[in-house]
Amino acid sequence: MAGDPDEPRFDVPVGLFEDVEDLKAQLAALTAQVQALTAAGGTDPGQTAADDTGGEDDEEEGKYPPFILLLESPEYDDELRALIEWVEGVLVPGYLGEPSADARWCPFWFEHPVAVARLHACWLAWQELTDPATCGYTGPSVWHRDHLDPALRELRAPTGPFQGCTKGEHQINHRLPGQVPSAWRVENP
Template structure:
């Protein structure tokens, strides 16, 4: 071993394609790291790990309005409530009614003025919010629609269309649905004034 120079690296039999694979893996790791940082937000990393680029981005975010999840419709005030209700009506009338509702009957009620029933608005809005999330393969994969049917749409329609549901006071007439809101239920709170 005395005749070999000390600073010469040993000869390795490494395929050339391996270096390309390593560079591809480095690029994928960098891409995934960026995605994780975006998804976890500014507090996602450990303390002291923020780079100058990240600090600059945080400063820019304060200038822009931060995106928020849509709030539950019953918590909104006009005009936000009106805008959300209009969008909900478009979805219910354009997707839910033609795709999922058959002819109304005593066992499967429906009111063509469903937006006049606060309980129906609340349930349908919740189903719509879940539909928006669970029909996007980027956020939930390909099983999202199945989860939406099982966990959201089916139970909500069972409750809405039941004889004891919010449409229980709505009757079907000849060739039209007549709308009749149920009267106020007597309360123990109002009897104290007598």
């Protein structure tokens, strides 16, 4: 019988399957967080394991790398070395075509702090979003849309950090910061 309520429906929209995969990935991530909090031994949700142990180093502490521009040597050097391997081994051969006036690229990108910051953020997202165990099958698509494409647009734009770099010339300090607006200055009475 066509109107039987016990009969399964097969006219499910295709996008629903992608939504289900996203929900599965979010559930897996939340489950991992709950397990980590449970293993921490009943700390308050706002309290970290380091707070509970009086600031001692905890194995969770090094889990999430900080913003690369805030690191100091030797941590910065180690993080930059790993980033260079990813950019030169994955990003450049896979995603960058021949540089042009409309799509610039500097082979000394690691000397441009803005490029290092953007590429590091893109790399961190890539590490998270290309693992099907944590992000499902839609992670790479999300990475391309939300991280890679905007980062490359900004980096390779004519006004981006490589604007003074051409095939024959490399300029690191081609954009000097302007005067800080007076609203940002602290005036001493």
